[in-house]
Amino acid sequence: MPEQPQTTLSRRQVLGGMAVGAAALGAASGCVPPGAVARSGPKDLPALPPLEIIALNRMAFGPRPGDLEAFRALPGRNSREKFVAYVEQQLEPARIDDKECEARLASLKTLGKSLEQLWREYYRQVPEGEKRYETVYRPTDETKFATLIRAVYSKRQLQEVLADFWHNHFNVSPDRDERIAPTFAHWDREVIRKHLLGNFRQMLGAVATHPAMLYYLDNATSSRAGPNENWSRELFELHTLGAENYLGVKRQRDVPGFAQGQPVGYVDDDVYEATRAFTGWRVNDNTDEPGMSDSGTFHYHAPDHDRFQKTVLGRYLPPDQAPTKDGNDVLDALAEHPGTARHISRKLARRLIGDNPPQSVVDAAAKVFHEQRKAPDQLKQVVRTILLSEAFAQTWGDKIKRPFEVFVSMLRATNAQLNPNKAGEIMWLLWQLGQPLFGRIPPDGYPDYKEAWSGTSSLLERWRLAQGLAGDWWGEAIRSEVVKQTPTRKPKEVLEFWVRRALGRPLASQSQTAINAYMKEIRGGNLTEPLSDEDAKWFIPLTVAAVLSSPDFQWR
C-alpha cells in the first residue's frame, strides 16, 4: 500500500476499526427513566422534509436507489396527489410485483410449510443430538432472514413496516419454549402477514389459537383445575384494551357502563373470568390424552374447559356453551370495545407518525376502527386514515429510527447485497444494536419511544455500524461496495451523491459544515483534486459512513 500523507488515513486504519470486536450491547430496550431525555419542543425539531421523504422513511424503511424517482413518477399534479397514489399502491401489496425480492428467499425452505409439516419435520421427528437445536430453530432462523431480506428489498414496504408493528404488538419470543420455534414461520405467515391489512377480530382469533402464542403465554397449560392467567392478562393489557383502560381491583359492577353491557374499562375480575373462558384452548401435542393428536395444531380440550357461566366485560356467558364459544365471545367483546379501537389506533399512529400523535388523528382512526369492525379490510382503512391525516405530512423528528430500521435503511441507502445463505453471520449485528429480531422476551414488544433508543450504547452502536457497512467489514454476508457505486471521484460530488442517495434532501447546515470539515481533515485540506483510485477506497466509505452517522439519517 502506498504511503499516505500524514493527515490522511490509510486503508489499514479504516479497516482496523473492525478489530474493535463485539462489544457493548445497547441498553436500548425497555422502559425509560422519565426525564432521561428532555421532552422536545417544536423549535428543537429538524425542518420538515419533502413529503416523499416522510413517506419513504415512515411507510418504508428509507429510500433505496430509484425509490424517490418512482415516487415522483406516480400519477398526480403535485406531491400530495402523488403521495395519495403511493399510499393506495402500498395498501394493495398483492398487486405490487415483488418477484425480485421473492427470488432472494428461494433457499429458505421452511417459509411455506404447513403447521403440521413444521411440527413433524422440525420438532417431533428431530433426533436428539448436537444438531437438534439448529434444526428445531431453523424455521425461526429462516423467518428472521426472510424478514430482514424483505425489509431491505421488498417493494411492498408498507407491508413490511406493518409486519414489524404487528410482530411487536403480538410479541412472541421463540426462545421461550422449544415448541414455539418450529411453528414461528407459520405464525409469521398465517397470523401476522395474513391479517395485517385485514380484520382485527380475525387476526385476534388467529393469534389466540396459534401454538406460538398458546405456548408463549402459557394458555396451552391452562385448565379448569389449574388456570393460568398469563394469556388473558396480556390479551387485555397489551393486545386489545391496553393498560390505559385498566381500572384495577374493583367489582365488575362498579365499572361505569357495566349495567348496559358496555363497561368503560376492565378490572382484574374480567381477566380472571376470561382466563376461565380460555381454559382448554391447547395444542395438539400428544396422543396420550383422548381426543388429541400430535400435529401441532390448535385443539379445544373439553375436559380442561371450565364449563360454568362467566361474566366478561358486561357480557354473560351461559354455562355449557359450544366448544370455543366462551373464548370467542371474549375476543368478540374485546375487538368491539371502543377502548381497543383507541389503544390500537394510538399505537399505530405512534409508529407511523411520532411519539405523541395528535389526539385528533387517534380519534379519527379509532372511529374507523370501531365502525368498520366487521369489514374484511378494517385495518387497511385504519392505516389509510392515519397516513392521509394532516399530522402525517406535518410531523418530522418526533422519533428516531429503531435499530432494526437503522440497519435496514443503511442497507437500502447503500444498495447493499445480503447473502441469504450467510444471513446467520450478521444477525448478531441487530443484537449488538440492542434490537435482535424477535428477540424481545417480555410480551410487550420493543418500546416505541425515542428515549428507549437514544441511550449511550444505542447511539454508539449506530455510528459503529455505519463505519462497518460503508467499509464492507462483513465479507460475503453483506456487500455494499460503495466505492464501485460512486460515479464520481471529486470529493464534493462524492458527498453530494451520497447525501442524495441516503437522505434524498440536503443535509442540515450543521451537518454539512461538520462533514465538510471532516472530509477536509482526512483528505489533508484538499477537496478540489479528484481522488486517486487508491484514495477513493478509503475516502468514499468514510464519507458514506459520515452521512449515515448524521442526525439527519436518524430522524423519521
Add this chain to the structure above:
Amino acid sequence: MNRRNFMMGCSSAIAAMAGAQITSLTFATSDGGSDDVLVVVFLRGGWDAISVLPPLDGPDRAAYEAARPHLRIPIRGKNAALGLNNQFGLHQSLEPLLELYQGKQLAIVLAAGMPTSDTRSHFDAMRYMELGTPNQNSTTTGWITRHLQASPAKSGGLSLPAVTIDAATAASLLGSPEAVAMRNPREFLLVDDKDFRKSLTKLIGDLYKGDSWLHAAGRRTLATIRLVEQIKTEDYKPAVKYPEHEFGERLKTLASLLKQGLSMKVATVDLGGWDTHQWQGEHGEGYLAELLGQLSGGLAAFYKDMAAANLTRKLNIVVMSEFGRRLAENASRGTDHGHGSAMLVLGGNVNGGRLYGTWPGLGAEQLYDRADLRATTDYRAVIAEILKFRLKNERIGMVFPGYSLGQPMGIVRG
C-alpha cells in the same frame, strides 16, 4: 404506585411515567445522596449452596450424609470444611473469603432465595430475580433500573451510573438508557485506530452540536465514550495480583473503573457454570471446588485491591444465584435444580462475621417439596437493606413493586 402500575409496561404506562418523573425531580433537588457502590455478582445456573455451607453436626449432618453419599464435603482430613461455628462450615475452596469473614467484612445469608416463587426453571427464576418481580417475567424494567430512577440524582460531572462487565447489560438493568455494557473499556470505542478515532470523534461532536433532543443525546453519548476512552485499563496496576481467569479479569476491569473516581452507582458481574447436574466433584474437590475457587479468588483479590485504595468503605458486594440445588445427589454424581440458596454480602460497612437468616433444616419434613432446602429469606430483603441503608434509597416499593422491607436484619450499617 402499586404493583399493577409497574406491570403496565412502558408501551402504555404514560401515567406511570409521569408519576415517576415527578419523583425523580423531587429527588434531584434534594441532597443526601450516597457515595456507595453496589456490585451484584450473579452466579448463573443455580449454585449448590449446600456444598458452599455444609452442615457439620446433628440431624442436618446425618440427613446431608445420607442424601449425598458421594458429594458430601468432609468434616475432617483433606478438603475438610472450614468451621464457621458448630453448625456450619465453609467449603474449603472459599478459604480466601474466610479471612474477610473473620475480619467482619463478609456476611452470609442462609437459605436465601425466592420464598414466593415455586419455579425451578433457570429462565424464569433469573428473570424474576433480575426484574425484581417474582412470578412475573413480563416486567419491562429491571430492579436496578428502577433503583436508578428512584435514588437521589447526582448533580453535575461525568459518570457511568451503571455498568455491566459483559457484552450485554444484565436483565436487572433492562430498560435503562444510562446503563453501559463493556467487557473491557477498550471495546467501548468508536473505532480502534487512535488517529482515525480522533477524527471521527471530532466529526460526531460537530454533527451533534445542534439544539434538538437527538443532538443532546448524541453529545451525551460522546461524552461517555470520551470518558471511557480516558480509562487506561491496560495500564492499570492493581495492588494485588488477580487470578488469571475471566472472572478475575472482569473484576480487575471493574476495579480499574471504580478507582477512576467515576460516580458509579451499580455494577454487575456474572460468573456462570453452576448448573452442576453431573460430576460436580467428590471429596470436596473437582469441578464445583474449582469454580468456587474462581469465585473466592476473584472476590478476595478485588476486595484487597479496593481496600488498598481505601475504597471498601463505599463498597457493597452481593453474591447471589437464581436458586440452590436439590439436597439429594443424582445418579450422575450431580445435583438437580433446587429452591433455597445462599447469599454473600461483602463490604466495608457490612456487619460481617455472622450468619444471617433462619435455617430451615434438612429433615424430610423441613424441606421444600420434601426435596430442597427451603428459602426462608427473600433475596429482596437483603438487597433492600443495602439500598436503604447504604445507597440511601427510601423507595423500596418502587424497586420491588408490591414488596416492603420488614424488620431489617442489620446486615449493613447505615
